Amino acid sequence: MRDNPQTWFDESLEILTYNRNQRVWSILVTIFGDLARRPGDQISGALLSRLTDPMGIKPEAMRVALHRLRNDGWLHSQRQGRTSRYSLTPHGLTESDAVSPRIYADSAPNIDTSWHLLLAEPAPAAQRSEMDKIWRAKGYVVAAPGTYLGRGAAPKDHAPFLVMSGTPAHVPAWLCAKIGTPDLDAAYKALEAALDHALPKIHAAAHISALEAAILRAVIVHNWRRALLAHPDLPRSFFPGGWRGFACRDKVIAALDALPRPSITDLEDAARAR
C-alpha cells in the first residue's frame, strides 16, 4: 500500500551528490555542524558510517578523515567498549558556531547596516598579498590590494589603516565580477538545478526517516556551505546580474524545512536498529 521510500531517497541522493570531488573531512565538518553543534553532542562511529556510506564514502576514507580532524583539534573521540563516540572540540564548536548563522539564515544581509573600509599603506606586492590573505580570511572583501571592506564597526587593531566608516553607496561592475567569479556562479547554478530536480521528490515522499533526513540535509548543506563560504557575506548589490546565490538560499532553506533536523538519539536508535 505505501510507496517504496528507497526510490525517492536514492534518486534525491543521486541528484544531490552531483559533486564527486568533495573531501571526506569536509563532509564530516558539515555533518557535525548540522547535527551535533551543542556542547556535549556526540555521534557514534556506527552512525557516521550509516550517514556516509550511502554517499559512497568508503570506511577507510572515513577513518583517515576522522584522524585528520582529531589531529587538527576539530574533533574529539571517546572509546566506549566496542564503539567510538565523536564530538566537536571547543575549537570545532566555536568554528561551527561562527559560520552557522550565515549557513542557516533565511535571508541575505541588508545593505543598510554599518560598514567600514580599511586602507593599508601602499606596500610592495608580496607584502600586500600576504596581508590580503589574512583579511580575506576574516571575511573582508579585498576590493583592491590593501583595501578591505567589512561589515559592522571597524576592528580595534586599526592603527595602520585609514578607516572609513559608512555605507557602500555604489558597487561597480568590476568589483561584482571579482566577487562573483564564474566558478562560484557555476557552483550555485549546479546546486540550484539539483534542488529544482530533487525538491519535488522530497516533497512527494510519504515518509522520511531520521537517517534519510540527516543524509539529504548533509549533502545539501555541504554543497551550500562550500559555495557560500567561498565568498564574504554580502548583499545583492555586490554580485553580478543574474546571480543565483540568493535564489539558491531560498531553495536550500525550503529543502531543509522539508527535511527537519532529526535528533541524535533518533539517529543512533535507527543506526543500531539495522
Added chain:
Amino acid sequence: MRDNPQTWFDESLEILTYNRNQRVWSILVTIFGDLARRPGDQISGALLSRLTDPMGIKPEAMRVALHRLRNDGWLHSQRQGRTSRYSLTPHGLTESDAVSPRIYADSAPNIDTSWHLLLAEPAPAAQRSEMDKIWRAKGYVVAAPGTYLGRGAAPKDHAPFLVMSGTPAHVPAWLCAKIGTPDLDAAYKALEAALDHALPKIHAAAHISALEAAILRAVIVHNWRRALLAHPDLPRSFFPGGWRGFACRDKVIAALDALPRPSITDLEDAARAR
C-alpha cells in the same frame, strides 16, 4: 607728532616678502582675488604698479605676467585713454570664487561632515597616476593610487568606482605624513614666523594707508594661498603632530583683520595722488 609710517610698513613688508621665488603672475592672481573679485571690479595699470613696485617687482616682469594672464583667459584688459584697466574674466572670477571661501575662512573644516571614498579598479601604474592627477586637482586626497577621499556627497560620475559614503574614523600616521609633507610644513612655519614678527609692528602702526593695507594683505594672502592650495582642505586629524597650518590660519586672519580691505576707489585715488 606722528610716527613715521614708512618705518613699520617697510619693516613689515621686508619680513613678509621672505619668499623671493614667487611668480609675478601668481601674485597678480592674489591681488585680483583679494581686491577685485566682484564682477565689474577693475584695477588700473597705475595702481597695479603702485602695489607691486614696493614688493620689488619690475615693470617689465609685470607686463609679461599681465600678458600671460590675458592669454590664459584669466584677465581682461580695457584701454581708456592713456591708462589700461584690468579685470578678472568670468573664468578668472569663477576660479577666484572657488578658492576664496577656503582662503578667507576663519576656521578649518570639521571632521563630522559627510565624506566619500572612491576606489578605482586596479590598473597599470601609468594609467593610475594619470587618474590620480585628475582627482587630486579636484581636491581629493589620493590616499593610495586609485583611492580618492573627498568631502561631501559622492559625484554623479561615480560608475567606475566603489563608492563608500561615511566618515574617516581614523587617519593613520603614514597618510598624515603623505599629506603634510616637510615642504608644506616648512612653508607654514616660515609664514607663521614672519607673521609673529610683523604683526606687532602692524598693530602698533598709528595709521595704515589704503595702499599699505592692500600691499601687506597681498603678500600675506599670497604666501598663505600658496601653502594652503598645495593640499586638500582637511580637518586637523589629517595632519602630522605639531602641524602649524591651523595656527597659521588664526594668525593670517588676525593680520587681515588688522589690515582691512581697502576699496578700489580709495586705492585708485591714492595711486593718482602720488
